[in-house]
Each structure stands twice: as structure tokens, then as C-alpha cells.
Amino acid sequence: MNLVSPSEPGNVSGTLAASPPDLFPRLEPLLMRVSRPVQYVGGEINAVVKPWGEAVVHWCLMYPDAYEVGQPSQGLAILYEVLNERDDVLAERSFAVWPDLAALMRGHGIPQFTLESHAPVAAFDVLGVSLATELGVTNLLEALDLAGIPLHAADRGAGDPLVVVGGHVATNPEPVADFIDVAVLGDGEQAVLDLSAIVAEWIESGRAGGRTAVLERLAATGKFYVPAFYDVDYAPAGDERAGQITAIRPTNAAAPATVEKYLLERLDAWPYPKRPLVPVAETVHERYSAEIFRGCTRGCRFCQAGMITRPVRERSIDVIGQMVACGLEATGYEEVGLLSLSSADHSEIAPLTRELADRYEGTNVSLSLPSTRVDAFNIDLAEELARNGRRTGLTFAPEGGSERMRRIINKNVDEDDLIATAEAAFAAGWRQIKLYFMCGLPGETDEDVVAIADVAARVVDAGRRITGGREARCTISIGGFVPKPQTPFQWAAQADPETVHRRIQGLRDRVRADRRHSRAITVRYSDGWPGVVEGLIARGDRRVGRVIEAVWRDGGIFDGWSEHFSYERWSRCAAEVLEPLGVSLGWFTTRERDRDEVLPWDHLDVGVDRDWLWDDWQDSQSELTVGDCRWEGCSDCGVCPMLETSLDLGPTGRHLIPLTPLTKAA
């Protein structure tokens, strides 16, 4: 199958670089002494090992977590292919190494390495890091240190890799500003090609002007954020705004006052991944994932992903069909995930799922659709998918326990609709429904959280009514809410963990006291302390970088893993670093901001208008909702005019059948 590729700028050519050493002969004897050694070996199906000397720009793509978490990263898989399709660019991958191997590597002088050629990460021209979660930042520092790359960007020279971060955490890269050279906002596909072209030119010039020259060229595009070219001013002690940012100023003529995000207008032009890598060790997802659209305009006020990926851009049904066929052929996977922020909202989701189910009926291929939409249509889809797969539990996400709470967060789910959907699911044969909620939302009371128990009891009753028995079950899964940048709740106070824990306990007590339902309801909640650190990093500024460094120097790594996370360490380091500066962990997390406060990310523009976000924040407090612009008209969030684009929606009326003849992907 020939999948279309995006138009590419001219390939870079020329300068041949000497190959770096292969570290594997030195690494191999150590692997028998560590846990899960296979994750460090490489050699996966579809891995690309290119001759080092034929590339001008050498990328190391890193996901700062263990292989089992990072390997399935869709972002990494896409950029790996986009870069390796270029003749003169090479991309390899690296993941966080576990502490057992890290200790041995330090003892034997072996640096952070890539999986493809086991080359030292420091030998690459660009280290591109996907920062998907706030708690991954200590692993970034660990990787830089293990690689022998100076921790602080200011200490790096022309021969050191450019450290570039993207991913959702890059929406506010200020807490890692001291450790990175460049941050990229938005879609990565075109960004990595543009960056490669600029770096190639610089390399071919003999790195003329040193590191500053290439950073200036990147900054001058207006789309690559170079933190070193900006100064941050803070209000002094004694001022009524003491501790707050008063200005973020460019200090280099090449740096714009505001940096814009990258946006792909036509997803069909970028049908990646075509040939994703098949892991050699067990990972969290083992399936072919096709992204069916990007962006979301439902307007849930807590959802950073929805806000920063606007506007909606759909991939057309026939391209999705080609991607799935091609991806399965290239990998041998037997599961397909149709991904997006709200997959049931694709304008052609019904024919897409029906035709995919038809195509793979009778084979071992099963389809999955991570969808949280609460309506009967979702049950139709689930039934379609279950035709050729397992009838697993269904998950819906009302997010807020009461109607009032759902108006505040703009999650327009009516409880009667939820019950009708549950009835349809039980009637169709499902016996277990999972409901996802958040706790600690702005404006929330204890009663709003306790009300979750009543919703779950109604779901169980619906199941018993439909099945005529008592086998219906409901699992309540709760996450602690963390306010995120570039959302209407970016000004909100984060609930302290004691409050969240008290409310969860109240919910558990209510479930337990309800003898008729308690055995059919399970409450799942993991503790709220990591959420405090997530909140600190999500809305932190450059001063928080010193906390991150102190935590890492104190031994903090793998903070996303409960067995490694230490709240005691984070709160101690935060107190040591922040209190002399007149701020604190609580100042960054549980403090409500006002309209005039300069937020650390105000100079980074993801397209959504700041005034629109503020008005939406005010509306939330009045329990006013806003409609989805796909169906209810534009609400002037500012994205489309600012980015000179529009919603890219179907239906196109195209079909998957007859099939496009299959040939191998390029």
C-alpha cells in the first residue's frame, strides 16, 4: 500500500559525520545483572538503523519513562517515521533506564544510549524529548546526567545536542526552562522537519556562530521557544503582588514577544505511523493505533488536551482504513485502537466502525474505541466493535457527580441520559459499567462528591431492572483534579489533598452504608499527593526548576511510579528552595490567580484567546455552559482566525470497501 506523504522541504545533504561507538559490547555483560534486560536490547521489528555517516542531522527521540510506558507512545512513533523517511536525517530512540542499570552504567562509565545502534545520546545533534506527564521531569534530568550532557542549557557548547521538548507539558515549559534549549508547542510532524532543516544548514556551515546562532535562527521562526532568550521579572517582597511574575521579556532580537504553536491543517497528508515498532518486551499497549481526529471542541473546562489541540481536524475514513490495513500488515498486531480525545464524535464513526468490523470479521483482529461519550449511540458502536472482539467493560466519564458540578465543568451530561445509556448497555449484554469522575474541582462541595454514590446506585438499579437479576456492577474510578495551563481553570485554586481525601472518604462511607448496592459498587482512588507535585510543575515558573533539580539531586527519579514517588522529598525540597524566595508549594498550587496576574505561559500562544478563557472561567462560576462549535456554532475561542484555519470535518461520504489494493508501505 502506498500511503501519501506530506510535501517535504528539500533534503539536506553533505557533511558526513564519523560514527559514534557502539556501546553494546560494554553494556551486554551488565544486562544479566538487571531486571527486565530485554528492554535495553533493541532489534524490534520495524526499527530503523541507518548508516550514521549518510545523515547530516542525527536525532535521538526520548520518552523519559521506562520502555514499557514509552515504547507505545504514539507521538514518538510518528516522529520516528517522519524523520527516518528523510534521506539525510536519522532518528533513534532512548528510554529511561531503571535505577539498577543506571547504577551499573555510572560504575562502568557507560552513558545513556539509544536502542537502535547503542550509540551515546550525547553524540546526537538533537535530543527530542516527549514530555507527556509532569512527573517525568526528574527522569529528563537523570537522562541528561547519564548522557553526560550538561544539565543546564547555559553550560552547553556547540558540540552538545540541542535539547528540544514537546508534548503536553511543553504547554508550560518554564519549570524546565533551565534544562532545555527549545520547546515546541502543538503538532510535532512539521516542526521536526523544520527544525532539522535549520540544524542541517547550521551543521553544514561548520556550526558557524556556535550554539547561539542556531538557536537564534530557530527563535526567529516564531515557532520555536528558546527560554534562554527571555528574562522573567518578579514583584519584590513587600509589593502587593510579591512573588508574582510582572513581565516576561525577550532579551534577544531574534526572539518574538509571543511564540506560536505548530498546527497541521490536513491530517490526511500525514498518515503516520505506517510501520510502528513492535516491542520486544511487554508494554502497556500492544496494538496498532490510528488517530482518527485531532482536537476537541466539546469545551470541558478541565481538559488541557481539548483546549490546546483545537481546532478539530478529522482524518478521512478511507485514509484511516488504509492506515489500519497497512499498520496490521507491518506489525502483525491483532488489536486496533481508533484514537482521539472523543472518538465517537468523528463525523463518520458509524460507517467507520461498521466497515472495519465487516472487513475483519472472522479474523483475529479486534477493534477498540476509547470513548467516554454518554449516549445510546455509544452502545451501538460498542456492539459493533464487540462483534469481533471481547465484550469488555464499558467506561463513561460524567466527570462531575452532580448536575451542578457538570455545569461548572461544562460536561453536559444529563443523569437521565446516563441511566438510559446504562440500560441500553445492560440490555445489550454488558454486566459491568465503569464511571470516571474527578474530585477537587473548582466550586465543588462535599455533597457533590457524595452524590457520585447515588449515580452509581442508579446505574446498578438500571442493570438489575434490565437483567432481572443482581449481577450488574458499577466501578467508580476517581482522579484528583489538577488545574492546567491554557484552560479556563488555569486561574483556579487546586484543592488541597486533605480536602480531596476527606471527600473521597465521605463517598466511600456513603457507598458502604447503602446495603442494597454496596456489594455491587467498587470505588477506586489512588492517593492525591502526586497530584500536588503535578500541580506545582503544571503551573510553575522558572523557580520551580530549582525544586526539580533539588529533588533529582536528592535521588528523585521515576516519580510517576508510586514505589519511587516521595511526597516527603518533594515538599522538603520545595520548602528549602521556594521559601527563601518568598513563595511556597501552596502558593503555586492552592492559590487562585486573578485576571491581571502574568501567568508563566502567557507568552506562549496555543491559539485559544486568553480573554475567552477568562470569560469561560467566570461563566463556570455562574454555572453557565458553552456549546460544542462543531454543532452549535462558533463561540469565538480565537483559534481558527488566529491560525488562519477552520474546523476540518466530514462527512466525506467515502467508504472503506471496496478495499484499496494492498501494497507494502513506503
Ligand code: SF4
Ligand atoms: S474559533 Fe470558533 S469554530 Fe474555531 S475552534 Fe474556536 S469556537 Fe470552534
